[in-house]
Amino acid sequence: MDKEATITAGVIIIGNEILSGRTQDTNVSYIGKRLDDFGIRIAEVRIIADVENIIIEHVNHFRHTYDYVFITGGIGPTHDDVTAQSIAVAFSVELKKNKIALAAMKKFYPAKEFNNEQEKMAYIPVGAKLINNSISGAPGFQLENVFVLAGVPKIMQSMFDAISDRLHRGDPISTASVSTNLGESIFAATLGKLQQQYTDISIGSYPHFHATAPVVTLVMRGNNPQDIAKLKKELVTILQALGGEVFDP
Amino acid sequence: MDKEATITAGVIIIGNEILSGRTQDTNVSYIGKRLDDFGIRIAEVRIIADVENIIIEHVNHFRHTYDYVFITGGIGPTHDDVTAQSIAVAFSVELKKNKIALAAMKKFYPAKEFNNEQEKMAYIPVGAKLINNSISGAPGFQLENVFVLAGVPKIMQSMFDAISDRLHRGDPISTASVSTNLGESIFAATLGKLQQQYTDISIGSYPHFHATAPVVTLVMRGNNPQDIAKLKKELVTILQALGGEVFDP
Numbered sequence: 246m247d248k249e250a251t252i253t254a255g256v257i258i259i260g261n262e263i264l265s266g267r268t269q270d271t272n273v274s275y276i277g278k279r280l281d282d283f284g285i286r287i288a289e290v291r292i293i294a295d296v297e298n299i300i301i302e303h304v305n306h307f308r309h310t311y312d313y314v315f316i317t318g319g320i321g322p323t324h325d326d327v328t329a330q331s332i333a334v335a336f337s338v339e340l341k342k343n344k345i346a347l348a349a350m351k352k353f354y355p356a357k358e359f360n361n362e363q364e365k366m367a368y369i370p371v372g373a374k375l376i377n378n379s380i381s382g383a384p385g386f387q388l389e390n391v392f393v394l395a396g397v398p399k400i401m402q403s404m405f406d407a408i409s410d411r412l413h414r415g416d417p418i419s420t421a422s423v424s425t426n427l428g429e430s431i432f433a434a435t436l437g438k439l440q441q442q443y444t445d446i447s448i449g450s451y452p453h454f455h456a457t458a459p460v461v462t463l464v465m466r467g468n469n470p471q472d473i474a475k476l477k478k479e480l481v482t483i484l485q486a487l488g489g490e491v492f493d494p
Numbered sequence: 495m496d497k498e499a500t501i502t503a504g505v506i507i508i509g510n511e512i513l514s515g516r517t518q519d520t521n522v523s524y525i526g527k528r529l530d531d532f533g534i535r536i537a538e539v540r541i542i543a544d545v546e547n548i549i550i551e552h553v554n555h556f557r558h559t560y561d562y563v564f565i566t567g568g569i570g571p572t573h574d575d576v577t578a579q580s581i582a583v584a585f586s587v588e589l590k591k592n593k594i595a596l597a598a599m600k601k602f603y604p605a606k607e608f609n610n611e612q613e614k615m616a617y618i619p620v621g622a623k624l625i626n627n628s629i630s631g632a633p634g635f636q637l638e639n640v641f642v643l644a645g646v647p648k649i650m651q652s653m654f655d656a657i658s659d660r661l662h663r664g665d666p667i668s669t670a671s672v673s674t675n676l677g678e679s680i681f682a683a684t685l686g687k688l689q690q691q692y693t694d695i696s697i698g699s700y701p702h703f704h705a706t707a708p709v710v711t712l713v714m715r716g717n718n719p720q721d722i723a724k725l726k727k728e729l730v731t732i733l734q735a736l737g738g739e740v741f742d743p
Binding site for chain 2: 260262263264265266269271273275277278280281286287288289290291292293294295321322323326359360361362363366381397399420430431433434436437440447448449450451452453454459464
């Protein structure tokens with residue numbers, strides 16, 4: 246794989262409700278799938294508490310490590326929403342009332358008078374570009390390579406749509422998969438050899454339980470669809486020769 | 495909250511399939527909920543690629559930072575399963591064929607002759623304590639404060655059961671929650687004041703979409719159930735006074 250062509254992303258999920266197990270995160274898998282289509286690869290995800298100095302530390306590390314950083318959570322009006330102020334500190338910029346953000350919110354709720362807490366959502370780090378929120382009005386924002394999105398999945402997804410044309414695209418990532426009822430150990434050695442042969446493709450082997458029977462899914466990922474198609478054919482032949490059933494071949 | 499009483503955990507999810515969005519992780523929320531019952535709080539989660547030097551770096555950081563570290567994924571027989579060897583390097587110990595692990599596997603598949611790849615799963619860092627796997631035989635292992643579990647949820651859960659009596663318990667964490675149809679901004683100021691008043695309780699405010707209508711759930715967490723019950727009553731009264739409907743009050 247041409248390492249130059251790989252664009253990397255780091256994702257930071259902010260929220261105690263995910264860490265406590267109370268809320269099941271689904272934003273990582275959504276962002277991962279969407280970025281895949283853009284040829285951008287998530288290299289690392291961190292789920293952290295909504296505590297200012299913790300957010301600052303991780304954001305500053307990620308923005309210097311990965312091409313893009315996507316942050317979800319903590320941009321609402323309550324006391325536990327500390328993401329915007331933390332990002333401002335991380336970038337050493339002021340957090341100021343943003344007229345365009347306020348106008349966006351007023352357009353969304355035309356008859357509404359805003360209290361201090363609603364106005365809090367219009368406080369955006371200086372220099373940030375806003376991210377449209379078509380679900381509930383209050384915008385996200387982008388500072389350099391860092392995109393700050395809402396935590397609520399539906400709103401996060403609407404914001405992701407709004408930024409998708411701001412992202413540089415990498416070489417498209419092609420994937421193929423094959424599932425079998427064979428145990429991993431039966432084909433592990435052959436698979437290891439195939440991986441050494443197809444250095445441009447990453448081959449993953451994922452056992453799981455399909456209904457009641459264990460199944461292994463082999464996933465091939467890389468930038469060359471022809472090579473992937475060839476490898477998939479070889480794999481199907483090998484698995485069948487080993488006496489396995491092959492699903493979705 | 496008595497900080498002394500808080501036992502912390504870090505969770506490391508190993509696997510490209512989670513990073514690509516292909517597989518939805520559910521292990522974090524399972525472990526989070528179980529640890530809550532033990533008075534152990536997940537402070538941070540990292541999802542990382544199955545690459546040896548990346549695993550080593552994060553494991554070494556986590557094991558010196560948190561009381562417990564739970565790692566899931568990458569202990570199978572295929573070439574992309576590099577967790578056990580990475581942990582051995584992180585702890586500067588050898589990875590050796592473990593007779594008890596092999597016996598556990600043989601007990602599980604009595605008639606089976608093991609090939610090299612199956613035997614690979616019996617290679618365990620020297621000094622590790624095994625973790626029983628009641629689903630598929632091949633064990634996980636514990637080295638000091640680090641617990642290495644399978645990635646497949648069903649197997650991970652069986653391993654978690656097997657280690658639950660090895661964990662020191664913190665003060666039990668009590669939680670309560672209240673949901674309302676009011677927008678966050680309406681009660682944000684009052685909630686902020688309540689948080690300042692109840693310093694022992696962490697109050698989280700989580701907007702989400704319940705069927706078609708937006709709903710906010712307020713979650714209270716702390717070590718003193720009496721205080722939480724008192725706060726919950728206050729909150730219900732406040733939300734109703736603000737004209738809100740309150741669910742599960």
